[in-house]
Amino acid sequence: MLNLFINSVFIENMVFAYFFGMCSYIAVSKSVKTALGLGAAVTFVQVMTVPLNYLLNEYVLKDGALVEGVDLSFLSFILFIAVIAAFVQLVEMIVEKFSPSLYNQLGIFLPLIAVNCAIMGGSLFMQQMIGTEINNVGDSIVYGLGSGIGWWLAIVMMAAIREKIEYSHVPAAMKGPGIAFIITGLMGMAFMIFSGIQL
Amino acid sequence: MKLSKNFTNPLAANNPVIVQILGICSALAVTVKLEPALVMGLSVTFVTAFSNLVMSLMRNGVPSRIRIIVQLVVIATLVIVVDQFLRAYMYDVSKQLSVYVGLIITNCIVMGRVEAFALGNKPWDSFVDGVANGLGYAFILVLVAFLRELFGSGTLFGFDVLARFGYVNNSLMLFPPMALIIIGCIIWVHRSINKDLQEK
Numbered sequence: 001m002l003n004l005f006i007n008s009v010f011i012e013n014m015v016f017a018y019f020f021g022m023c024s025y026i027a028v029s030k031s032v033k034t035a036l037g038l039g040a041a042v043t044f045v046q047v048m049t050v051p052l053n054y055l056l057n058e059y060v061l062k063d064g065a066l067v068e069g070v071d072l073s074f075l076s077f078i079l080f081i082a083v084i085a086a087f088v089q090l091v092e093m094i095v096e097k098f099s100p101s102l103y104n105q106l107g108i109f110l111p112l113i114a115v116n117c118a119i120m121g122g123s124l125f126m127q128q129m130i131g132t133e134i135n136n137v138g139d140s141i142v143y144g145l146g147s148g149i150g151w152w153l154a155i156v157m158m159a160a161i162r163e164k165i166e167y168s169h170v171p172a173a174m175k176g177p178g179i180a181f182i183i184t185g186l187m188g189m190a191f192m193i194f195s196g197i198q199l
Numbered sequence: 200m201k202l203s204k205n206f207t208n209p210l211a212a213n214n215p216v217i218v219q220i221l222g223i224c225s226a227l228a229v230t231v232k233l234e235p236a237l238v239m240g241l242s243v244t245f246v247t248a249f250s251n252l253v254m255s256l257m258r259n260g261v262p263s264r265i266r267i268i269v270q271l272v273v274i275a276t277l278v279i280v281v282d283q284f285l286r287a288y289m290y291d292v293s294k295q296l297s298v299y300v301g302l303i304i305t306n307c308i309v310m311g312r313v314e315a316f317a318l319g320n321k322p323w324d325s326f327v328d329g330v331a332n333g334l335g336y337a338f339i340l341v342l343v344a345f346l347r348e349l350f351g352s353g354t355l356f357g358f359d360v361l362a363r364f365g366y367v368n369n370s371l372m373l374f375p376p377m378a379l380i381i382i383g384c385i386i387w388v389h390r391s392i393n394k395d396l397q398e399k
Contacts, residue, residue, distance in 0.1 A: 016375065016376070017375055018228055018375075019223060019224055019225075019226075019227045019228050019375065019378070019379075020224055020302075021224060022223035022224045022227075023220065023221055023222070023223060023224060023307045026220050026223065027220065074279060074282075074283060075279075076301075077275050077278055077279055077282070077301045077304060078272065078275040078276065078279060080301075081271050081275050081304050081305070082268075082271070082272075082275075085267065085268055085271055111267070114267065114271075115305045115307060115310050116305065117224035117225070117302050117305045117306070119305075120301065120302060120304060120305045121224075121298060121302055121305075124298035124301045124302070125298060128297070128298065171387070172390075172397045172398075173386075173387050173388075173390035173391040173394075173397055174383075174386075174387050174390075175397060175398040176398040177217075177220050177383075177386055178383050178386040178387050178390065179383070180383075181379045181380065181382050181383030181386065182379070182380055182383040182384075184376075184379045185376040185377065185378075185379035185380035185383065186376070186380075187376075188374075188375055188376035188379060189374075189376045192374065192376070
């Protein structure tokens with residue numbers, strides 16, 4: 001389990017190894033504070049939806065799970081995205097009701113999480129890893145947590161670097177997304193150091 | 200006139216990937232080889248075009264409070280069609296694309312075009328807009344894949360090109376970080392030409 005956790009945070013980092021959640025990663029990494037907020041929200045949604053989708057896959061979609069001899073796995077895309085969208089909507093309503101100040105801080109990011117590729121990608125990778133690395137609900141929670149934290153780490157590091165780069169002389173055509181991509185590429189190379197670590 | 204402008208604009212001047220920075224998630228992972236990149240580009244074109252068409256036909260009947268869910272259902276259904284088609288007729292490519300076919304659902308281009316264009320325009324215009332944005336995405340994918348496959352494995356569509364000239368493969372091109380750096384450089388070139396896109 002520890003191996004799975006370390007693996008999903010560092011080695012198979014959502015951003016550097018699979019490019020998941022790049023859209024919001026590039027758009028929201030302009031200040032550390034908002035990056036922290038979005039990262040926390042993504043991690044929370046990831047921890048909840050990956051186990052939910054795991055249960056859905058085990059008891060409804062898997063070959064012969066619901067009705068003997070019926071394989072519903074072709075429906076997994078639509079059911080996974082429905083779970084994610086419904087869950088994000090639920091989180092939004094709960095936060096709005098009980099903590100309006102937090103809701104105002106996260107406001108615009110919360111609905112965006114539903115279309116963050118990292119969430120959907122986490123669930124789809126979880127489905128592929130069943131039988132090898134993920135064998136029970138506990139494993140899926142660990143995987144959700146690890147991949148969420150990996151994304152969080154990446155976006156906060158990126159925001160910290162971009163805050164500094166405001167003061168450097170970047171070529172005019174590279175300002176904004178151009179330099180952000182190059183930095184992410186270099187950070188990805190740094191993260192390649194972790195590959196091959198086994199615990 | 201307007202229609203042809205709608206068609207050519209997303210291909211270069213207003214490209215969804217390098218100008219609006221949408222759909223990067225899946226754009227980079229499938230670009231190690233040309234073939235999966237091309238298939239992925241065409242799949243996204245299909246999904247964008249038809250989701251735009253369907254949502255544009257339904258635009259007056261869907262209350263705006265629940266439109267996100269309706270869009271997701273439409274897009275997910277189209278993606279399932281694409282996925283089953285690839286599994287049936289192009290099994291090898293669908294294995295290489297793995298989860299990235301499913302991730303077309305959360306591709307920001309599809310959702311973004313429906314939100315920004317299809318909900319306020321007529322069906323035929325929306326369809327053309329969808330095709331054009333999908334092709335703009337496919338163009339960048341193929342460009343990145345061309346560079347990565349040529350310099351990473353010395354081949355194009357699996358045929359030897361550089362190996363016969365004694366080229367030593369640069370396997371760094373096959374690693375994920377290089378895709379990001381190539382996109383960064385494409386943005387650099389593009390913004391040097393289109394100066395109005397530069398920030399500040």
